[in-house]
Amino acid sequence: MPQLAKDAARPETLGALRASGWVSRPVKEEIRANAVARISAGQPVVEGVLGYEDTVLPQVENALLAGHDLIFLGERGQAKSRMIRSMVGLLDEWMPIIAGSEINDDPYQPTSRHARDVVAELGEESPIDWVHRSNRIGEKLATPDTSIADLIGEVDPIKVAEGRYLADEMTIHYGLVPRTNRGIFAINELPDLAERIQVGLLNVLEERDVQIRGYKIRLPLDVLLVASANPEDYTNRGRIITPLKDRFGSQIRTHYPLDAEVEMAVVEQEAVPFAVDGIRVDVPSFMSEIVAEISQVARRSPHVNQRSGVSVRLSIANYETLVANAVRRALRAGEHEAAPRVCDLDALVASTAGKLELETLEEGQDTTVIERIVRQALVDVFRARVEPGRFGEILKAFEEGLLADTGDDVPAARYMELMADVPGLKATVGALGVGEQPAVVASAVEFVLEGLHLLKRLNKDAVRGRATYRARG
DSSP: OOOOOTTSOOOOBHHHHHHHTOOOOOHHHHHHHHHHHHHHTTOOSSOSOOSOTTTHHHHHHHHHHHTOOEEEEOOTTSSHHHHHHHGGGGSOSEEEEETTOSSOOBTTBOOSHHHHHHHHHHGGGOBEEEEEGGGSEEEEEOOTTOOHHHHTEEEOHHHHHTTOOTTOGGGEEEOHHHHTTTEEEEEESGGGSOHHHHHTTHHHHTTOEEOOTTOSOOEEOOEEEEEEEOOGGGOSSOOOOHHHHHHOSEEEEOOOOSSHHHHHHHHHHHSOOOOBTTBEEOOOHHHHHHHHHHHHHHHHOTTBOTTTOOOHHHHHHHHHHHHHHHHHHHHHHTOSEEOOOGGGGGGHHHHHHTTOOBOOOSTTOHHHHHHHHHHHHHHHHHHHHSOGGGHHHHHHHHHTTOOEEEETTSOHHHHHHHHHHSTTHHHHHHHTTOOSOHHHHHHHHHHHHHHHHHTTSEEEEEETTEEEEEEOO
């Protein structure tokens, strides 16, 4: 039976629940039914994930339709945790349990001692509570000190001290897995879990039950178990034991954005916007492309440890830093508009250094490697956005003695004057589609000049945040 309508009164007793026509179903069947509805409607089964439409998401859909427990295998920053948490949206909005149950007992098939006693005593008058789907997911970051008690359960010494016998099932303090019964349980970074603890999950995945401290107790659990891990070849911290890996129905390999366009879309979705009173921020598209391309170049660089990976978080942090530096520059200059410029790219060293593991063995070479990556990204974007046929008139002006000063302390109005003085520069800037606002025009002018310099068509003298472009020779 479908879940109760939003405005329908939720039954408060077991008898009223039966009368409502509510039918119990295993959590994997519940997820399957809701996944079928989403797929039929052309909606993604997990939301907020970009770039996986033709690669990862079809595998996720197959796994959920097949009723598989699944493990996401991929490097850091590949939306593994996001996909896991998004799966809660595939659960029914509300689920009934026996009131007071610690393990979400099915009202029709109670398993815990508490729930069985309540139903035995009160029958159809047994009280019912309703659990929202947001509370039906449990998550544990696997760490070497994680214990069986954390995941499965342990004897509660407080309950023993209250006078109960050790043999009494009521002395059990249930762990995270039983408390997520009839829901989704997620383990992040599974290889970090000690192998002896991984053994404790074997029954959960195959026999669907748990045993606690040798009690003659069987808790038939109803859970979808989802895990995440870095590829075993890429980590020395641990491994997933073979019997446990064998019990996962599907292993799904994730990946980084395959191109800069997808990377930009992720950045625009994830970057935290901020506003400063009196400052209007406008980020030209080519500057966003440079930020995205930096990560793409880093993933191809022999100087970056590719086993560690280059997370999309690098692009997000770089974008936020770029905007912040542009705003800071506008505040210092007393300007009311801010647009990131090429000179702001120097600020990205701080947001990049901690997110890349470099292969260089020389002391102090980190900054040099990062600067090379940024320059290569700028060149790639410049070649894609600016036609070489537009260079002629600009270069001629420089050959006739023109000097162009740029930098943090150069006001946007000066770039407007420069554009008016240099034939061909206005048309080149216009082709970038930046409009006529001084801040974005200044950004475009710096972009063109720096691109010509990196292509060795102009010389550049740079000192302490200021740069002067001049003709070669």
